[in-house]
Amino acid sequence: MQSPREAGEPPPTTDRAFPAHRAARSGGLDELDAHLIRCRACPRLVAWREEAGRTRRAAFRDWQYWAKPVPGFGPPDAALAVIGLAPAAHGANRTGRMFTGDASGDFLFAALHAVGLASRPGATHRGDGLELYGVRITAPVHCAPPQNKPTPDERTTCRPWLAKELELLAPSLKAVVALGAFGWQTLLPVLQDTGRPLPRPRPAFAHGAHLVLPGPGDGPPLHVLGSYHPSQRNTFTGRLTSAMLIDLLTRAASLAGLNGQGG
Template sequence: MEASGASGRPPGRAEDSDFPARTAPRCGGLAELDAQVARCRACPRLVAWREHIGAHPRAAFRGWEYWARPVPGFGPPDAALAVVGLAPAAHGGNRTGRMFTGDASGDFLFAALHAVGLASQPTATHRGDGLELYGVRVTAPVHCAPPENKPTPAERRTCRPWLAAEVALLGPGLRAVVALGAFAWHALLPVLGEAGWPLPRPRPAFGHGVELPLPAAGGRQELYVLGSYHPSQRNTFTGLLTPAMFEDLLTRAAVLAGLKTCGRDAG
């Protein structure tokens, strides 16, 4: 017989729409959470799309065995800084099985993390490539690659318990979060409010460089939320987000999180 969780209900099947809500709170650590995330099949549209992409790789990736499952977060379990994106890219994380790995956005992100001393190398090509993050965990509010990079509001709600559990498991050591883009900003704030941090009213609008300090509450330390433009090709090719802008923001976030960096303004 399958064990019941704290609610007294069994976790259910991975295909059930409430699988994340029933499973995520039961996870005793990030390794268990990541394993359960990778099993999830709660959103039929996303399951169909990620598997379709896996069966029809781009010519450049012909011969790859695509991950084609939900992509867990990546980084140490005691991270003081979290970086929250949107969702895995169809031929990036959906291919490699690691968040922000194997696409142009990930190239930009990890190059910046390495430049400020928070990653062991500037590139991320595949799981097992030796990349390590120092005090940083990278995740997303939606763990499956969505068509046109646009998850529906219902898919975001269904996936939200995974992010809520990830925040809870990072524990009181979490000191700062960077939201990459408006989608991440609006997905993240309700999760932090439900975790016990008081949110201001009205909630501040998203913008690059916006800083939102959330006061200590419920055994949790003060948390800083920072907004950044998403490192999408559209934003980086047009110069809306430059490497210098991004490195400065990551350095600021790391300082707020108490992490040692080698950024220009780290001191």
């Protein structure tokens, strides 16, 4: 007699196979996100995100934390994707929207607004009216990790969500910005798996790095750019300035065929 799994039943949300199984079977971004927010495949991340939601920071003691995996944010026909690292414990893990509610997000959304890719320069919560124009923001790891450092196993387990998200965006996607070395190192093999050959040796991350990857078959090329992550460590030290990020996002928007408000 077959077990439920042998009979084709989906793995439970706590199983490491859950992301790959559910991502592969998602027919659109809404379906993908609905499966993603149920994921409990990484015990350490589940414990950390939920503990942050229980203990809270004093400034957010009246908040009901999201404390679940955080899905990507932006239109389903985005021409530009921005890939971060993971939700912050008291930022996106609190608000439920990528890069929303912390200093890194304030820095990023101000730059996106300056380039004409966001309707407002700040992001405070999911219902604040913020819209993105032609750009979708996501991450390789969708749960807040301790010390902002996912393990290699956690990154691997979460990878199918990013792979499927980029696959669903592929018909419109023309450019991707990877924020930081972690995003860069995770993104490149995902793109290779979609049929886009990488140069050898594999290009190293750098701010301003620019790859042009040929499309599978006769598909159009994809531009991949690297940027320092807008972490407080980088922005407070001046390693990444507002002007630097605005300049890079302007280049990315041009490569993606965007000219403010998605066109």
